[in-house]
Amino acid sequence: xxxxxxxxxxxxRVSTSRxxxxxxxxxxxxxxLIIEYRELDKLKxxxxxxxxxxxxxDGRIHGQLNQTVAATxxxxxxxxxxxxxxxxxxxxxxxxxxxxxxxxxxxxxADYSQLELRLLAHITxxxxxxxxxxxxDDIHNRTARLVFGAKTDEELKDARRFAKIVNFAIAYAIxxxxxxxxxxxxxxxxxxxxxxxxxTYKGVRRYMDEIPVQAREHGYVRSLYGRIRxxxxxxxxxxNIRRAAEREGINMPIQGTASDIVxxxxxxxxxxxxxxxxxxxxxxxVHDELLVECPKNQAEKVARTLKREMESAVELDxxxxxxxxxxxxxxxxxxx
DNA sequence: CCTGACTCC
DNA sequence: CATGGGAGTCAGG
Numbered sequence: 001x002x003x004x005x006x007x008x009x010x011x012x013r014v015s016t017s018r019x020x021x022x023x024x025x026x027x028x029x030x031x032x033l034i035i036e037y038r039e040l041d042k043l044k045x046x047x048x049x050x051x052x053x054x055x056x057x058d059g060r061i062h063g064q065l066n067q068t069v070a071a072t073x074x075x076x077x078x079x080x081x082x083x084x085x086x087x088x089x090x091x092x093x094x095x096x097x098x099x100x101x102x103x104x105x106x107x108x109x110a111d112y113s114q115l116e117l118r119l120l121a122h123i124t125x126x127x128x129x130x131x132x133x134x135x136x137d138d139i140h141n142r143t144a145r146l147v148f149g150a151k152t153d154e155e156l157k158d159a160r161r162f163a164k165i166v167n168f169a170i171a172y173a174i175x176x177x178x179x180x181x182x183x184x185x186x187x188x189x190x191x192x193x194x195x196x197x198x199x200t201y202k203g204v205r206r207y208m209d210e211i212p213v214q215a216r217e218h219g220y221v222r223s224l225y226g227r228i229r230x231x232x233x234x235x236x237x238x239x240n241i242r243r244a245a246e247r248e249g250i251n252m253p254i255q256g257t258a259s260d261i262v263x264x265x266x267x268x269x270x271x272x273x274x275x276x277x278x279x280x281x282x283x284x285x286v287h288d289e290l291l292v293e294c295p296k297n298q299a300e301k302v303a304r305t306l307k308r309e310m311e312s313a314v315e316l317d318x319x320x321x322x323x324x325x326x327x328x329x330x331x332x333x334x335x336x
Numbered sequence: 337c338c339t340g341a342c343t344c345c
Numbered sequence: 346c347a348t349g350g351g352a353g354t355c356a357g358g
Binding site: 045046050066069070075076077081083168175182239240244247248251254 | 346347348349350351352353354355356
Binding site: 047087088289 | 338339340342344345
């Protein structure tokens with residue numbers, strides 16, 4: 001029996017990636033233990049060991065937010081990176097809970113609900129997706145019904161998880177191989193899922209076809225508010241480089257417009273805090289989330305201001321929704 | 337200094 | 346031949 005997966009890294013070595021170990025874990029015990037060890041090792045080295053050394057004399061961590069790093073217009077965060085604080089696992093969440101408000105203060109987290117999928121609907125003008133968001137429907141349930149034919153509540157519950165992955169993946173031009181890897185189905189099944197998806201969301205398919213054409217013509221793509229991303233590889237003689245540039249071109253208007261909107265919202269939020277005499281400070285931006293600190297007695301009002309300014313930052317063919325939470329630490333501020 | 341792995345959106 | 350996009354940090358070589 002072949003114990004070692006045949007998959008190789010770019011340097012020709014045997015891969016021990018999470019995906020490979022997951023597959024081996026179905027047959028052997030050791031790979032599962034290695035996965036668990038790596039998870040804890042990562043949390044310890046990157047966060048538990050390193051972050052305390054970054055605390056300044058005022059008891060706070062003052063990282064950098066970089067404006068000219070990401071090609072799409074997103075901010076990036078470094079020294080330390082505060083945009084990748086754990087949240088997915090229980091032990092990870094304990095690290096996030098270590099970010100606390102000053103005594104007498106609260107943390108308010110506000111994040112856009114499905115910002116990029118809403119922008120996919122707006123930018124592609126896909127009628128079915130626009131209709132879902134305009135009616136306030138759950139987009140993943142709609143995909144579960146229309147693409148996977150889920151009817152009963154039971155079917156819907158199962159199909160929604162799958163639909164959610166598919167909504168995000170196909171929106172950025174994943175290929176059958178990638179989808180099959182991601183959700184553990186065959187390439188043939190993945191191909192059918194993608195075909196069915198495009199048959200439902202015809203506007204999305206049209207966008208996927210049109211973007212590469214205009215990218216080849218101009219050599220760049222733009223976000224809704226004019227941010228330009230050059231795509232030097234779009235006419236390369238190497239097809240792999242060309243296809244990579246096409247996917248970057250498909251993704252940029254979505255991700256780039258999201259980053260435009262969050263930046264506009266940040267300006268409006270700052271102005272509103274001033275106007276309303278609120279003693280609130282923006283601490284962090286995490287792509288679709290703003291983290292704010294303010295005195296306890298202003299927290300409810302700050303949360304309402306955040307929500308209002310984020311939702312009205314721009315006017316689109318779909319509503320923008322922001323959800324807020326208040327807590328003594330970053331974890332609790334997000335949970336509510 | 338690069339690679340692979342892992343964290344986040 | 347490679348196979349959704351965007352980042353930063355770490356250990357190990």
